[in-house]
Amino acid sequence: MNTTQPIPTDRIVFEETIPGGAMWSCVLNRHRTLRLTDIEGGVNVSALLYNHDQLLDRLNLPDTLKAQHTAKLAPGYVLYSDMGRVLCSVSADTCGWHDPLGGHSTAALVQSKYGASTYQNERNAFHRNARDQFLIELGKWGLGKADLVANINFFSKVVVDESGKMHFHPGNSVAGDYIDLRGEMNVLVVLNTCQHPMDPDPKYNPKPLGLTVWKSEPPAADDLCRTFRSENERGFILTEALFR
Amino acid sequence: MSTLIYTESQLQPEHAVYDCTLPSGEGWMHEIKTGQTFRIVDLEGNQAVDTLFYNAHDQTDRYSAQDTIREQGSIYLTTGTKLISSEGNVLLTIVADTCGRHDTLGGACAAESNQVRYAIEKKHMHNCRDTFLLTIAKSSYGYTKRDITHNINFFMNVPVTPDGGLTFEDGVSDKGRYVEMQAERDVICLISNCPQLNNPCNAYNPTPVRLLIWD
Numbered sequence A: 001m002n003t004t005q006p007i008p009t010d011r012i013v014f015e016e017t018i019p020g021g022a023m024w025s026c027v028l029n030r031h032r033t034l035r036l037t038d039i040e041g042g043v044n045v046s047a048l049l050y051n052h053d054q055l056l057d058r059l060n061l062p063d064t065l066k067a068q069h070t071a072k073l074a075p076g077y078v079l080y081s082d083m084g085r086v087l088c089s090v091s092a093d094t095c096g097w098h099d100p101l102g103g104h105s106t107a108a109l110v111q112s113k114y115g116a117s118t119y120q121n122e123r124n125a126f127h128r129n130a131r132d133q134f135l136i137e138l139g140k141w142g143l144g145k146a147d148l149v150a151n152i153n154f155f156s157k158v159v160v161d162e163s164g165k166m167h168f169h170p171g172n173s174v175a176g177d178y179i180d181l182r183g184e185m186n187v188l189v190v191l192n193t194c195q196h197p198m199d200p201d202p203k204y205n206p207k208p209l210g211l212t213v214w215k216s217e218p219p220a221a222d223d224l225c226r227t228f229r230s231e232n233e234r235g236f237i238l239t240e241a242l243f244r
Numbered sequence B: 001m002s003t004l005i006y007t008e009s010q011l012q013p014e015h016a017v018y019d020c021t022l023p024s025g026e027g028w029m030h031e032i033k034t035g036q037t038f039r040i041v042d043l044e045g046n047q048a049v050d051t052l053f054y055n056a057h058d059q060t061d062r063y064s065a066q067d068t069i070r071e072q073g074s075i076y077l078t079t080g081t082k083l084i085s086s087e088g089n090v091l092l093t094i095v096a097d098t099c100g101r102h103d104t105l106g107g108a109c110a111a112e113s114n115q116v117r118y119a120i121e122k123k124h125m126h127n128c129r130d131t132f133l134l135t136i137a138k139s140s141y142g143y144t145k146r147d148i149t150h151n152i153n154f155f156m157n158v159p160v161t162p163d164g165g166l167t168f169e170d171g172v173s174d175k176g177r178y179v180e181m182q183a184e185r186d187v188i189c190l191i192s193n194c195p196q197l198n199n200p201c202n203a204y205n206p207t208p209v210r211l212l213i214w215d
Helices: A063-068 A109-112 A119-125 A132-139 A230-243 B065-073 B111-115 B119-125 B127-139
Strands: A012-018 A022-026 A032-038 A045-051 A078-080 A086-093 A151-154 A158-160 A166-168 A178-183 A187-192 A209-215 B018-022 B027-032 B037-042 B049-055 B058-062 B082-084 B090-097 B152-154 B178-181 B186-191 B208-213
Touching: A022 A032, A022 A132, A022 A209, A032 A109, A045 A086, A045 A132, A063 A230, A063 B111, A078 A230, A086 A187, A086 A230, A132 A187, A230 B111, A230 B119, B018 B027, B027 B127, B037 B090, B049 B082, B049 B090, B049 B127, B065 B082, B082 B119, B111 B119, B111 B127, B127 B186
Parallel strands: none
Antiparallel strands: A012 A209, A022 A187, A032 A178, A032 A209, A045 A151, A045 A187, A078 A086, A086 A178, A158 A166, B018 B208, B027 B186, B037 B178, B037 B208, B049 B058, B049 B152, B049 B186, B082 B090, B090 B178
16 A cells, blocks of 8 residues: 655755765654655665654664564554654655665675775765764764664565565665655654665665655544554554653 | 474583573573573473673674574574674574574563553553663663663564564474574673563463573
8 A cells, every 4th residue: 555645835844865875864853744755766765763852762673563563664654662652654655665674784795795995995986884874873963883773774675485584676666756754753863875785786876865854734533654553543642642 | 384493402401501490570691601502491382582692892782683684584593593793793603493483573572562562551561671671770781771672582483474464473382492502702691581461472471481501
């Protein structure tokens, strides 16, 4: 099931495009929505989320998966913190599968796949990896290695077969696909556009990403994500208790 | 479900240098030295043993579920699995397994996630995260909540379906089944022997496990 939603242009807070291999972070205030747009097709976005008001309250993928009995993210699903709260809701999504299993690339992995690459030799075309990009961007918020937990890979698809084997599916996302993340609290979003660690492309070829934030509406009583399953109704109760 | 492979160990409990029984609902934190072998025995069957490992010389170099499953290309842990750290180091290797499959996607239970999963009123039931927090607070290692991350659930069966579903299935373990791993470097092991009463996986009956270490 894929869903779309129009962005009211008079409510846009900002728009930005970042290149492949780049890092980025922002505080997504409560009830604003961040749209990630795959500009060329085939982008991967490795991402982490934290409660900006209380940084120890952070994305917990095991809790996200088991509460919603899922090994993928799609419209209606929410991203849970380790305190049982909803950080962000997937309020719209044209892609239909985002990967919570594959983790992120490292310097060693990028070198083994694409060869050695240094700033000294290649200036700003040097190869980036997700772990280094996370550590840099987390450092700007006073966070570090201990805060680098299991991440999501937006726009990527990893399927698990009957025997438990993991398979990366190229072509999951095409140019123009987007996912909307509605902040259900004030959320620190930390992301980068490095290639998925299981991407079989033999070339270092990370893709650009479009970012749009707008002032969206709070989730209504019949909101897709709130009513998606009874677990999510309770997750919203626990989250909204923070703001009473 | 694919066929499970069972691998037995030749090690005898009477030769172990460490041997204890850990009741459900309790925590355990212990160093395992390079080359030592560590065994967890599911004494009564289908008990969940929530487990984390850390490089004993660098607590930020810790077990990483995502790196472990991606590097072996499979979500289940069993004999041959290398337990990989966030820095890409092999912490331990599973060398024997008479259960055949262990989960590392489901994470630990917590007061707050129990509220989401089961009912708002379930907040005050005992849970693994509380055990982890108490165990590290009482230890001398200086760990905090930031160090409590995405764990292994030994003896749990949490299959993923090809369409992306995740289910908690009946256990594949049984009385006396065990998993054994060899430390590839000095590690600290942190365990919560799961007290979950809401999950049919353990027949709503958390039970003790036995922990052994050989030189």
